[in-house]
Amino acid sequence: MPHILIVEDETIIRSALRRLLERNQYQVSEAGSVQEAQDRFSIPGFDLIVSDLRLPGAPGTELIKLAEGTPVLIMTSYASLRSAVDSMKLGAVDYIAKPFDHDEMLQTVARIISDHEQATTSHAAAPRSAGNTAAAPAGNGDTAIGIIGHCGPMQELFGKIRKVAPTDSNVLIQGESGTGKELVARALHNLSRRAKAPMISVNCAAIPETLIESELFGHEKGAFTGASAGRAGLVEAADGGTLFLDEIGELPLEAQARLLRVLQEGEIRRVGSTQSQKVDVRLIAATHRDLKTLAKTGQFREDLYYRLHVIALKLPPLRERGSDVLEIARAFLARQCERIGGEPLHFSREAEQAVRLYAWPGNVRELENAIERAAILSESPEISADLLGIDVELDELEDDFEGACAPLGAASSSNEPTEDLSLEDYFQHFVLEHQDHMTETELARKLGISRKCLWERRQRLGIPRRKSSAAG
Structure with missing residues (x-):
């Protein structure tokens, strides 16, 4: 099990990072300054050192020479970006900006440890080897x-x-x-x-x-x-x-x-x-x-x-990625569970339907924020649809939610002009014309599509359902 040393003077950040790494099968030690790290540990004995750049006393870059070849990952704020780059010139293996994304931190840590292990193994197997070839990315x-x-x-x-x-x-x-x-x-x-x-x-x-x-x-x-x-x-x-x-x-x-x-x-x-x-x-x-x-x-x-x-x-928008949205939502929820601790959370059936049905105009960023809010506010292990705070009328979710989105039909007996109109134009024209006196079910039936597809097309074209509608 790789052993990582965290050097960070802010207790909250240090503890959160420790929990994150320990949950992902790393052994972790910690210190609040370079001096404390020197006093308590043999610094070259770690597999990786993750250190804040700005520390009381000596800066985090002092650990580079004390590490004697052990890789050092520097953490810094965006405002100190140049200093982080300067630290790489002094020998830091990489830097990561705070506040860091948990997945980015885990990917960076795994990559650095893997690269260091490969370099150590290659050096031991071929100590006289010359040249510098780029290593192929691990995995596929x-x-x-x-x-x-x-x-x-x-x-x-x-x-x-x-x-x-x-x-x-x-x-x-x-x-x-x-x-x-x-x-x-x-x-x-x-x-x-x-x-x-x-x-x-x-x-x-x-x-x-x-x-x-x-x-x-x-x-x-x-x-x-x-x-x-x-x-x-x-x-x-x-x-x-x-x-x-x-x-x-x-x-x-x-x-x-x-x-x-x-x-x-x-x-x-x-x-x-x-x-x-x-x-x-x-x-x-x-x-x-x-x-x-x-x-x-x-x-x-x-x-x-x-x-x-x-x-x-x-990059396609989230609304065009089908079932990916639910997989991403579950991944975000699992991450939030790790961050806040406590028992695992899961989505209710209605919440999963809402996630799939909503258009997510803010895409993945909006989805992540909605789930973070829901996870924090939830008072039970089940995340309800209401907690997501998105504008989806749940009374319109039916058992046919998983039905395929069929092509637009010409089932309407109305006399709306369809000549020179695209299918999207026809849809918009029909819905705006009839939504005041038709229910959502009737609209979908006339168009030859499911209600799920009706809502998806509403979201994509920006046609909100009128509150005065007769839909029930």
Whole structure:
């Protein structure tokens, strides 16, 4: 059983991390500072050290030399991202931003321990071996990718990820907000030859426009008011690894021009500098916006768009992933049970139907938040549909919920014009015309579909059920 040392001065974080690791079959010791760790333990004797960057007394980076080859994983806040990258230059094996996702922490810990064991075994078996070859990613299938998804679109996406990851091609990930675009970027990085180098994630929408160029490309001393010292940018910090730019559609045009230079020439120039320097980064970008349309209207550089669009990966929204939504919901519920402790929780039948029926406009992020709220508020082991807090009228859930969504029929005897209307147009026209005097069952029967399918199409097209409806 791998033995991990946690060095963290905040008791709550330290205890939570310890419980998480122990539940996943790791032996754990802990300390509140570098000095305490030195006094209590033989630091090189651990399989992994997980340490906060900022500690009372000496910083967490002091553990790197004390570890004598044992890998050190640094935890830090997003605000201290550069310091975390600097710690990797000092020898830390990786960093993780707080507050960290539990799955991300477990995947990172497992990968580091596995890589260290492989390196140790290889060194013992071939001590005179020279050269540096990238290790192939361990395992295969969805486990290696780390994303739940058994529906057709997700399986197709996984196949593309496995094919694209080993290359250095730029990738553009497209999908609605909350669909998990950063998880796809992380999978591409972890399955690439750059997996042991840093992946720097930047949310372009979260950085003020006046600071974005300095944050990305760095600046020289005196480049602008307040620049009292030169600083490396996040592109430079990603040298040798992967740069993930989330919401790249929000990047200002000036910064887009600088980014294009990185992609074309493989070099950057800090703000206020006349000197360029080479960088080797793989760019993965993500957006929920239509960059092609933005390019046509002059809001996004067309040349940058084509540079980014070498490989395009499309993440389907949660409402199009069929039974995946329930599997994801159960995984989130299991994680919440671990976090809050106590007895295991499960969904009622009505709650499972509500999860399947609701359109989840906020996608996976909305689903996770709903389940976290329900798990916290639940007063029994069973999660009721009401606790999910979503707008689904439960009196409309019937036993035929699992029925297939049949094609739209032409069973209506009404005289609505159908010429030049798509099936979706026809559906919308029919429902809006008749929902005041027909029940949901009658509407579905006339359209030749199940009530489940009727509700799904309502959600997709944004046609709420009128409260004055005669449905019963």
